[in-house]
Amino acid sequence: MSDINGLKEIVRAENLKKTFSISRKQRRIEKTDLTRKVAVNGLSFSAYGGEIYGLLGPNGAGKTTTLRMLSTLIKPDEGDAFVMGHSVCKEAARVRDCMGFMTGELKLEGFFTPDYLFDFFGAMHGVDKATLAARKKELFTRFGIDRFAEVRVADLSTGMAQKISLVVSIVHDPEVVIFDEPTNGLDVLTAKVVTDFLLELKAMGKSILLSTHIFSLVEKLCDRAGIIIDGRMIAEGTLEDLCGDLSLEEKFFEIYHGIKGDVL
Amino acid sequence: MKLAALMRKEFHRFFHDPRLIMTLLMPGLFIFLLYSVLGEVIHETEPAKYDYKVYLSGQSQIVSILENTVIGTGSSIEFLEVSSSEEAIDAVEKGEANAYLIFSENFDASFDAGATVDIYYTSSDVDEGTGESFYALANSVLQTCGMRFSIVPHSFLTQESLGKMIMKSVLPMLVVTFIFSACMSVTLESVAGEKERGTLTTILATSVRRSDIALGKILPLCCIASLGAASSFLGIAFSLPKMMGISFSVFFQSYGFVSYLLLFLSIMGLVPLIVSMISTVSAFSRSVKEASAFTSVVMILMMVLSLITSFVSNVGDWAVVVPVFNSVFVMEEILAGGAPVLLTLAAFGLNLVYSALLVLLISRMLSSEKIMFGK
Numbered sequence A: 001m002s003d004i005n006g007l008k009e010i011v012r013a014e015n016l017k018k019t020f021s022i023s024r025k026q027r028r029i030e031k032t033d034l035t036r037k038v039a040v041n042g043l044s045f046s047a048y049g050g051e052i053y054g055l056l057g058p059n060g061a062g063k064t065t066t067l068r069m070l071s072t073l074i075k076p077d078e079g080d081a082f083v084m085g086h087s088v089c090k091e092a093a094r095v096r097d098c099m100g101f102m103t104g105e106l107k108l109e110g111f112f113t114p115d116y117l118f119d120f121f122g123a124m125h126g127v128d129k130a131t132l133a134a135r136k137k138e139l140f141t142r143f144g145i146d147r148f149a150e151v152r153v154a155d156l157s158t159g160m161a162q163k164i165s166l167v168v169s170i171v172h173d174p175e176v177v178i179f180d181e182p183t184n185g186l187d188v189l190t191a192k193v194v195t196d197f198l199l200e201l202k203a204m205g206k207s208i209l210l211s212t213h214i215f216s217l218v219e220k221l222c223d224r225a226g227i228i229i230d231g232r233m234i235a236e237g238t239l240e241d242l243c244g245d246l247s248l249e250e251k252f253f254e255i256y257h258g259i260k261g262d263v264l
Numbered sequence B: 001m002k003l004a005a006l007m008r009k010e011f012h013r014f015f016h017d018p019r020l021i022m023t024l025l026m027p028g029l030f031i032f033l034l035y036s037v038l039g040e041v042i043h044e045t046e047p048a049k050y051d052y053k054v055y056l057s058g059q060s061q062i063v064s065i066l067e068n069t070v071i072g073t074g075s076s077i078e079f080l081e082v083s084s085s086e087e088a089i090d091a092v093e094k095g096e097a098n099a100y101l102i103f104s105e106n107f108d109a110s111f112d113a114g115a116t117v118d119i120y121y122t123s124s125d126v127d128e129g130t131g132e133s134f135y136a137l138a139n140s141v142l143q144t145c146g147m148r149f150s151i152v153p154h155s156f157l158t159q160e161s162l163g164k165m166i167m168k169s170v171l172p173m174l175v176v177t178f179i180f181s182a183c184m185s186v187t188l189e190s191v192a193g194e195k196e197r198g199t200l201t202t203i204l205a206t207s208v209r210r211s212d213i214a215l216g217k218i219l220p221l222c223c224i225a226s227l228g229a230a231s232s233f234l235g236i237a238f239s240l241p242k243m244m245g246i247s248f249s250v251f252f253q254s255y256g257f258v259s260y261l262l263l264f265l266s267i268m269g270l271v272p273l274i275v276s277m278i279s280t281v282s283a284f285s286r287s288v289k290e291a292s293a294f295t296s297v298v299m300i301l302m303m304v305l306s307l308i309t310s311f312v313s314n315v316g317d318w319a320v321v322v323p324v325f326n327s328v329f330v331m332e333e334i335l336a337g338g339a340p341v342l343l344t345l346a347a348f349g350l351n352l353v354y355s356a357l358l359v360l361l362i363s364r365m366l367s368s369e370k371i372m373f374g375k
């Protein structure tokens, strides 16, 4: 882990590469003859402590693949990444313990209550009972879940359910939270719950890595962003460095047309 | 500790959902009702009047009571002279006579002092169940005379009528099917459902060992599905006598405790095997729909297999190494009146081993990104 300008490097991706072989069915859907698809192609970047880092890219750019490699769900073909200094290739279990992973769609079983799920995932991360109880009290109060603690997730509003999956993903007090498409498919109210939550997490001193294709989300939340197109990092830096005088959207299309020409 | 939490979660989900419990317990009730009704129908068509031929040795007043009772039910009875005991037993076994009744010496005088009645009868029903019905009748007469002497029944299970034979031979298939559906109802949702909904991914992103995840699913699912299997077992245990038109106690005596235990073992041995088979298929599938399509194919295969076993005789003991097939094979032997202790234990043990191998396979699958995250 290195310190740059007083910033602590929390996540470092080094030349990540991932190629998938494409099934015949997928070839038909994507109208391609290629049997292999390079989803992520030599991606490197760093995210720093206490910041929100956004991976911005169009559909199929390789965002989900990158975040899955960072959260040890899949293995890179080449390169490596480090979360809190632990290699995702060699120390997967350590990485999992200091990281919370979330995707935009609800990923909790509706059958259970927030209280139960919190305890369950606490146990999955090996959090001891006393710590877990204290943390539950703190987080449930802070995010207004305590009144719903015993209501089954399926019976809650989408916003509340989303909040619960967010809280559950940080049950083990991870340093880093990795979040794939946090507001995908959510209405404005629920999306606001999520963005508020992320800002709150940042205020708690957590580092956040998120992916999105929504410019405004990056502008609203992120300190730093990387633009990914076709599995490559095209531009990266703090928002000011990245955009200069342009809006993020203008900048993105400037870059995009630079690479792809005027075809859209 | 993580394994315990994983297991608790499965149990919690199940035992807080009354509908799931119902779907599990239904099969047993279904077998019971089906076989009881079938039994009633079959036995209703039997003539209510018999002409009993019974060998009699020894003397008692009970004989005349018995004779009157028989006549009272509209049947007739003919007592035959016994020249030698062997000959009489032989005749009963061959079905030439319905029963052989032996009162011990000085029977009436020693009511309280060790008097016994031996009854040999055929529980064959090629001759329309006369042996059994005579035994049932004699038994009830003897019992109303007081149980101060002991009744020793000896039955010969001989050929059966076609109807019963069919019922018996489809029984293992029914059992397999019901256990399969019990396992399916709990496993598909729990494994394929979690994969489809992505909740499995949430667990995979924690530092839990993959083998714990696999075991944390399979063990509780086995326990839960065992309830279903136990219900099927009870359904069979209570409906078989009805199907044969005899009382439960007579049935229990003729099969015996060991057979029941073996039947129970061979049914229970199927549970972990089928649960882990369905789990494997589910872990492989992308959605519950896909998983249930695959599983249905497996189920049909299994039904065909168990049906074949029923109609092919002389399957060698090697069959015991074939998963699922082995339990069916053992079940048949037991229902045919055998008590294949070693075979049953071997089938049970082997099925456990196969299940363990499948659990290993599933933990490998959980680590495989192609299977968990493939498109």
Ligand SMILES: Nc1ncnc2c1ncn2[C@@H]1O[C@H](COP(=O)(O)OP(=O)(O)OP(=O)(O)O)[C@@H](O)[C@H]1O
Binding pocket: A020, A021, A022, A023, A037, A038, A039, A057, A058, A059, A060, A061, A062, A063, A064, A065, A066, A213, B373, B374, B375
């Ligand atoms: N398991 C897989 N097997 C085959 N191809 C895959 C697999 N996962 C991703 N891909 C392909 O890799 C490319 C990048 O996918 P990825 O999901 O990382 O993109 P994304 O940036 O998250 O896009 P989206 O905005 O659609 O979520 C896509 O072309 C996708 O079809």
Ligand SMILES: [Mg+2]
Binding pocket: A063, A064, A065, A180, A181
């Ligand atoms: Mg994606």
